[in-house]
Amino acid sequence: MKKIIFILVVMIVGFVCFSIYRHPFTSENVDEVSCDELFCQYYSDADDILSTMSLEEKIGQLFFVRFDESAAEEQIETYHPGGYVLFAKDFLNQTKESISSLLQHLQEVSKVSLSFAVDEEGGSVTRVSRYPNFRESKFLSPKEIYATGGYDALESTEKEKGELLLSLGLNVNLAPVADVSTNSDDFIYDRSFGKDAKETATYVGKMVDYANEVGISSCLKHFPGYGNNSDTHTGSAIDNRSYESFLESDFLPFEAGIQEKVPMVLVSHNIMMAVDSKYPSSLSQKVISILRDELDFSGVVITDDLAMGAIDQYRDQECVTCLAVNAGNDVMIVSNIEQAYQELMHAVENKEVSIKKINKAVKRILAWKFAYHMIDKDSISNDFNYE
Numbered sequence: 001m002k003k004i005i006f007i008l009v010v011m012i013v014g015f016v017c018f019s020i021y022r023h024p025f026t027s028e029n030v031d032e033v034s035c036d037e038l039f040c041q042y043y044s045d046a047d048d049i050l051s052t053m054s055l056e057e058k059i060g061q062l063f064f065v066r067f068d069e070s071a072a073e074e075q076i077e078t079y080h081p082g083g084y085v086l087f088a089k090d091f092l093n094q095t096k097e098s099i100s101s102l103l104q105h106l107q108e109v110s111k112v113s114l115s116f117a118v119d120e121e122g123g124s125v126t127r128v129s130r131y132p133n134f135r136e137s138k139f140l141s142p143k144e145i146y147a148t149g150g151y152d153a154l155e156s157t158e159k160e161k162g163e164l165l166l167s168l169g170l171n172v173n174l175a176p177v178a179d180v181s182t183n184s185d186d187f188i189y190d191r192s193f194g195k196d197a198k199e200t201a202t203y204v205g206k207m208v209d210y211a212n213e214v215g216i217s218s219c220l221k222h223f224p225g226y227g228n229n230s231d232t233h234t235g236s237a238i239d240n241r242s243y244e245s246f247l248e249s250d251f252l253p254f255e256a257g258i259q260e261k262v263p264m265v266l267v268s269h270n271i272m273m274a275v276d277s278k279y280p281s282s283l284s285q286k287v288i289s290i291l292r293d294e295l296d297f298s299g300v301v302i303t304d305d306l307a308m309g310a311i312d313q314y315r316d317q318e319c320v321t322c323l324a325v326n327a328g329n330d331v332m333i334v335s336n337i338e339q340a341y342q343e344l345m346h347a348v349e350n351k352e353v354s355i356k357k358i359n360k361a362v363k364r365i366l367a368w369k370f371a372y373h374m375i376d377k378d379s380i381s382n383d384f385n386y387e
Contacts, residue, residue: 023212024371025261037298038261039367046366049112050359056080057111058362059344062325064117064302066335069102076110079341082365083115085305085333086170088127095133096168103169112366113375115217117172120161124190128165135164142176142203143194154203155210162214171374172217174266176207178253179226188226197249201256208260217372220257222268222304223291224281225250229270237310243274255295263368264300265291267329269310279327280310283320288328300330300368307335322347330361 039046050058060080067084068075075081084106091099103116118127123141130138139161145153165173180200181192193203204220211218224246229237254265267288269280276284282303291297303324306315314320321344324332334340347353369375 023215024263024373025212038263039299039364039371042367042370043363045370046363049366050363053362055348055355055358056345058358059341059348061112061362061365062331062344062358063337063340064115064331064333065337066305066307066333072106073109075337076106076114079337080111081114081337082112082331083117083172085117085119085174086127087118088130091128091131091134094131100167100169107169113369115172115369115374116170117174117219118165118170119174120165121175121177121191122157122161128168128170129161134168141190142207143192146193146203151206154206158207158210159214162211162216166214166216170216171372172219172264173211174219174221176204176218176220176257177222178204178220178257179222180249180253181226181228183228186226186228188222188229192226197252201252204253205256205260208257208262212261215373217263217368217374218257219264219266219302220254220262221266222270223254223265224268224270224272224275224287225254226268226270237268237270238273239270240273246272246274251295254291254297258295258297258299262299263371264302265297266302266304267291268304269308279314279323282306282311282329283314283323283327285327292328300364301328302331303329303333305333305335306340319343319347319352322353325353325357325361330364 057080061082063079063081064083064085065075065081067086067090069090072084107113119125120128120139121141122139123144126138129135139157142154145157162173165171177188177191177193178200179188179192180197181189182194182196183189186192193200195203208218208220227239227241227250229239257265267282269282271277271280272284272287275290276286281287288301291301306320306324311320314323321332321334321340325344332340344353348355348358366375
């Protein structure tokens with residue numbers, strides 16, 4: 001009997017220790033923080049790495065690149081990207097063993113550990129679970145799961161999802177969708193929780209907490225709130241709603257996620273006319289300032305894909321990557337890393353983008369990677385002489 005009790009105690013202690021290690025924001029760590037920014041306790045380690053990085057390496061960290069297996073290794077060696085976004089095609093004909101081996105190999109090539117992200121929302125947007133090699137059936141949408149089993153079912157499903165992604169070497173899930181939509185005719189409705197702002201806020205807060213408990217980085221999208229706007233993959237979306245409507249509705253889920261320590265927020269390409277009629281939200285300093293200053297978000301701000309149709313008219317006239325960095329984004333999703341990298345390098349050399357902005361973004365990115373165990377002191381390449 002004593003032996004059985006001893007074994008149970010050991011198992012419980014082991015589980016608790018594992019949970020504390022995986023969770024990026026334990027109460028113990030938070031108590032040690034001397035400032036109120038999300039990743040404050042990791043800034044010292046981030047600074048140690050930052051101080052050894054070249055300008056080229058710093059600029060590369062600001063990019064999440066659309067994954068291309070045939071080009072990735074050369075891109076890592078040449079442009080030093082901070083991470084990759086994988087899509088459904090990247091998992092076709094792969095197995096759990098083959099994809100994890102591939103991603104681990106790329107991690108070994110990169111001096112700073114990479115972020116590997118997917119959009120595994122469930123329902124109509126699944127990159128991994130659509131394939132039987134990874135799961136018997138694809139993850140249902142959150143609204144479908146909730147309808148059948150409430151938050152208990154959502155918790156078990158989302159934790160299973162996070163554990164699956166981590167087991168493959170993926171460390172970022174670009175979810176949950178925090179947009180408020182109750183109209184089935186809205187473009188974003190199928191991907192939303194399908195309930196009002198208050199219920200969506202409750203849902204978002206819980207989803208962030210589920211992800212943090214597993215140790216995978218979640219990402220709220222699409223700030224400032226999609227509303228009933230059209231698809232920005234194909235063209236511009238003009239949002240004519242009043243600022244008050246955002247305060248009363250769309251911002252509430254983002255505020256809930258921020259309260260639960262969401263590490264990342266993705267900004268849409270919708271033009272928020274009440275704030276900035278010239279630039280889409282992703283390129284607007286005014287809009288991102290709301291996220292930072294009004295909603296008090298100090299985590300990683302990331303653009304939606306800059307290759308989307310809503311950005312085309314700006315790309316022809318201005319340096320889009322320069323606009324994105326100067327607007328306050330930390331990370332940009334791009335398809336053409338060579339062009340984006342060269343544009344930003346040129347802009348920094350010509351003082352169109354300050355090195356101070358680059359350093360601030362990279363420091364936050366590195367601290368975020370420390371927080372979610374993407375990197376730690378033992379995994380830093382000797383090339384950085386990090387002791």
